[in-house]
Amino acid sequence: MRDIDVVERLTLDQYKVSVKASNVFLTLDAYRLLSQQIDNPLHLGVTEAGVYRTGTVKSAIALGGLLLDGIGDTMRISLASPPEEEIKIGFDILKSLNIRANGINFIACPSCSRQEFDVIKVMNELEVRLEDVRVPMDVSVIGCKVNGPGEAKEADIGVVGASPNSLVYKNGDKSHLIDTTTLVDSIETMVRERVANEQARRDKEIVRVDGTALV
Numbered sequence: 001m002r003d004i005d006v007v008e009r010l011t012l013d014q015y016k017v018s019v020k021a022s023n024v025f026l027t028l029d030a031y032r033l034l035s036q037q038i039d040n041p042l043h044l045g046v047t048e049a050g051v052y053r054t055g056t057v058k059s060a061i062a063l064g065g066l067l068l069d070g071i072g073d074t075m076r077i078s079l080a081s082p083p084e085e086e087i088k089i090g091f092d093i094l095k096s097l098n099i100r101a102n103g104i105n106f107i108a109c110p111s112c113s114r115q116e117f118d119v120i121k122v123m124n125e126l127e128v129r130l131e132d133v134r135v136p137m138d139v140s141v142i143g144c145k146v147n148g149p150g151e152a153k154e155a156d157i158g159v160v161g162a163s164p165n166s167l168v169y170k171n172g173d174k175s176h177l178i179d180t181t182t183l184v185d186s187i188e189t190m191v192r193e194r195v196a197n198e199q200a201r202r203d204k205e206i207v208r209v210d211g212t213a214l215v
């Protein structure tokens with residue numbers, strides 16, 4: 001609070017306040033307390049959170065808790081990992097909380113003996129291949145027909161694992177069958193088609209705002 005007083009006395013008004021700590025509980029307590037006392041924008045972070053896996057978990061717990069409380073204006077994920085991973089984790093936290101829609105929200109099962117294809121392998125490949133997609137969409141990829149339809153009906157694109165063919169849902173409705181041995185290629189194609197359609201729709205909207213192409 002003393003530092004804020006100093007900044008205020010200098011009549012600076014373009015600043016944010018950060019009280020990062022490396023401990024999850026201290027981070028939560030500090031920001032919650034501060035948010036009750038000041039109205040300034042708060043920059044969130046678990047500083048020096050650690051290596052990729054544990055640092056991600058710490059950051060998700062602390063920042064997720066604060067964001068759910070409505071606390072926080074900007075944030076930084078601090079991992080002992082390449083900086084681009086920090087950005088991805090940050091977006092994933094925002095995406096999980098429905099704060100920022102950005103790219104694909106995958107719904108996938110953990111896999112078990114009932115799975116009709118190698119769910120983990122397919123998901124790992126899809127995540128890498130579709131990393132560039134920024135259009136928000138829910139894609140459900142489930143290993144069996146027991147739980148697949150329920151998730152598929154809620155997704156923009158849903159795949160219910162079966163052999164030799166898996167069933168695709170689009171916008172909640174049954175669409176068509178795809179060869180289960182080429183799931184990754186087929187799902188990528190469907191996602192990119194959806195991206196192209198969304199882009200075309202947005203382009204049309206832009207033209208409409210300009211009024212130039214309304215004939």
Ligand code: SF4
Pocket residue numbers: 109110111112113114115116142143144145146147148
């Ligand atoms: S959804 Fe089906 S395949 Fe996936 S973990 Fe559950 S039971 Fe197993």
